[in-house]
Amino acid sequence: MEGHEKLEKARERIIETIAQNIHLYGLVPSAGRQYGMMFFQNEPLTLDDMTEKLGMSKTSMSTSVRALSDLKLVERAWKKGVRKDLYKVTDDWYQSFIDLFSIKWRRSVTLHLVAIKKSLAELEQLSIDPTASEELQKEVQIDIEKLKYIKNYYEWLERLVDVFEDQKIFDLVPIMNDSESDS
Known part of the structure; x- marks a missing residue:
């Protein structure tokens, strides 16, 4: 198995575990996958970025990010020159x-x-x-x-x-x- 494949497999395992357990926060598995995907990103993401990475609708991404934000699991971020809303996982679990x-x-x-x-x-x-x-x-x-x-x-x-x-x-x-x- 190539290094990138091992990296992706390790990440996917964690993302799926988060998706399985996100119900503890009152959220659906797709929100857990979104959160898990965001966790492994080193840069804040727009809703379009999330839609592209997860293949889910922008509406679904927006609903999930709002729910994750309400629970203070994700927060808005700012980046010079970017006009769209950016989101990132909060640093303090x-x-x-x-x-x-x-x-x-x-x-x-x-x-x-x-x-x-x-x-x-x-x-x-x-x-x-x-x-x-x-x-x-x-x-x-x-x-x-x-x-x-x-x-x-x-x-x-x-x-x-x-x-x-x-x-x-x-x-x-x-x-x-x-x-x-x-x-």
Whole structure:
């Protein structure tokens, strides 16, 4: 096998793995292929460049690059003399993960905590309602305990998101350099 063929085979393996796993970011495999292809480029690309390299429609490329950009996996680039929009893979994969993790989980935590607090307030009112039956009072108390448990969970998850956003995660799980990761 010639050197260029080996290079392309090695790259294609990574591109296909990214395509298979991009669903973790809520994206389709074609967006993963686009991202993987962009990762191996040493220069920013236009949508036309991407269309030519992947053989996909410009509309599809545009949709995917917008989704990748929203997740902060790709960013616009500037090059003197080029009037078309250029895109490149963001340099910091660690920060991209932190951004994605934080955005998705912060939204989820907020939604859950608002619902839990509202439901707890309603149930606590119901728990002191003198017209409620003993059976209903028991069910209400069980539900209150369940909601307190999941409230604690979401507050813990909120603190976990803070650890990522404050980058304290790297104190707990340090980034390894190349020589450390070879073992």
